[in-house]
Amino acid sequence: MRRLLLCPPDYYGIEYEINPWMRRTRNAEPGLACVQWKALCDTLRTLGCQIDLLAPQPGLPDLVFTANAGLVIGRRFILSSFRHKERRGEEGHFERWFAEHGFEVVKLPPKLIFEGEGDGLFCGDVLFCGYRFRSDIQSHLFLTELLHNLVVSVELVDERFYHLDTCFCPLPDGSAIWFPEAFDGYGQRAIREHCASLIEVAREEAVHFACNAIVLERDIVLPDGCPGLCRLLDKAGYRTHELPMNEFIKAGGACKCLALLVPAR
Numbered sequence: 001m002r003r004l005l006l007c008p009p010d011y012y013g014i015e016y017e018i019n020p021w022m023r024r025t026r027n028a029e030p031g032l033a034c035v036q037w038k039a040l041c042d043t044l045r046t047l048g049c050q051i052d053l054l055a056p057q058p059g060l061p062d063l064v065f066t067a068n069a070g071l072v073i074g075r076r077f078i079l080s081s082f083r084h085k086e087r088r089g090e091e092g093h094f095e096r097w098f099a100e101h102g103f104e105v106v107k108l109p110p111k112l113i114f115e116g117e118g119d120g121l122f123c124g125d126v127l128f129c130g131y132r133f134r135s136d137i138q139s140h141l142f143l144t145e146l147l148h149n150l151v152v153s154v155e156l157v158d159e160r161f162y163h164l165d166t167c168f169c170p171l172p173d174g175s176a177i178w179f180p181e182a183f184d185g186y187g188q189r190a191i192r193e194h195c196a197s198l199i200e201v202a203r204e205e206a207v208h209f210a211c212n213a214i215v216l217e218r219d220i221v222l223p224d225g226c227p228g229l230c231r232l233l234d235k236a237g238y239r240t241h242e243l244p245m246n247e248f249i250k251a252g253g254a255c256k257c258l259a260l261l262v263p264a265r
């Protein structure tokens, strides 16, 4: 059974601009955001996930994007250290939740920036880590030494795809969904070399957050409006579950950003 951490969107909104998707003049519609978030929760529960909830906090509109809390590896929780001051207030809430739930909280050395599962995703045994717009490459060295695991650092080159989970989505068999143009030549080669096979997303679907999907074995929960990817996934034997996510895309996030994988006990 998959265990996921989500945070209800009670205080969600576009209150600042820290990525090219966010416009304060284009705020989220609270009622609709709530409906979309609930539909995500219900879908995940129907697919057998255990959902844990973090208490929403006033003044932290991006707390809903729990994928950025950190990275959970076994009983260790590597707490994120955010690039933007607007999100730094979230760190203490994530830290408390994981400490209270029996995890050993690991903090990054001062000044290292790392934004959790948003920029760190396992594909098979390899931990792929994105850097440049948010996480710093220096944090990847810390992860390598801490985890004794192969970490492959890939540079993100398009501001709209500022987190790795906006353009790369590992699948259970060591393959992945990706949008190659979000990476430089080296990153593209590294991904091609380490992934068993790759499903490429077209630009018009990539900008619709097609890669920002939650993968639960054969079931994939992704934003609606990505028919090309759905066809490819159907052909590859996956069941796709499309959900409207436009209220969260306004903040630069979709399905995957709203959930953090917590290994079950």
Ligand code: ARG
Binding pocket: 018, 019, 022, 062, 065, 067, 068, 087, 117, 118, 119, 163, 165, 166, 251, 252, 253, 254, 256, 257
């Ligand atoms: N507004 C949030 C930010 O810019 C969105 C975070 C999306 N999360 C993600 N894992 N891609 O930080």
